[in-house]
Amino acid sequence: MSADLPRVLVVEDEPAQREVLSYNLEAEGFAVSRAETGDEALILVEEDAPDIMVLDWMLPGVSGIEVCRRLKMRPETRAMPIIMLSARSEEVDRVRGLETGADDYVIKPYSVVELMARVRAQLRRTRPAAVGQQLDYDDIHLDAETHRVTRGDLPLKLGPTEFRLLSTFMEKPGRVWSREQLLDRVWGRDIYVDTRTVDVHIGRLRKALCQHGGSDPVRTVRGAGYALG
Structure with a gap:
């Protein structure tokens, strides 16, 4: 990943959604890496932790909620913002996602413009210089x-x-x-x-x-x- 740009890891198993997200993030000036599964996401974070993760709940193998739980338990990745994406719109699901450690919870279908704003809001908290x-x-x-x-x-x-x-x-x-x-x-x-x-x-x-x-x-x-x- 580029050292100059704020770095985002997109974890989404649906190819079209993953590419739309990646395209819009890159257009907004982010360096984007991609993962299709929870296992792949954990490996990528271990190799080169991003500044923020956009994480789908429903993933093959290790679920997004489990990925979030593991990363928030580790001191070296605890502060990394995680935005959880999910089609689960019930209050109990939102509460579960946030209690697991997600910093934000976005319900599908979502506005790409709003999601970009949420990504920047999280980065203003953790990497203010990266967003100007x-x-x-x-x-x-x-x-x-x-x-x-x-x-x-x-x-x-x-x-x-x-x-x-x-x-x-x-x-x-x-x-x-x-x-x-x-x-x-x-x-x-x-x-x-x-x-x-x-x-x-x-x-x-x-x-x-x-x-x-x-x-x-x-x-x-x-x-x-x-x-x-």
């Missing part, structure tokens, strides 16, 4: 839509990789990111990059953030990785 939101940390302001960064109202010059690194840090200040996690988020798994490259770009980011003075907000956590603040 503005982020602030201390005196640093990042506008993801215009790709502009300021510190203390002074513009900062950042390369594209340093911008993606800063976006990642500013979405979750205080979180410690390992080099491997930063490689997955910023460079993507489709490209081989040595982990030492992360250190090089962290150095460039630090220099850019301090180009007008001020303290370095990027913290090195020995043996673990890097964090903002």
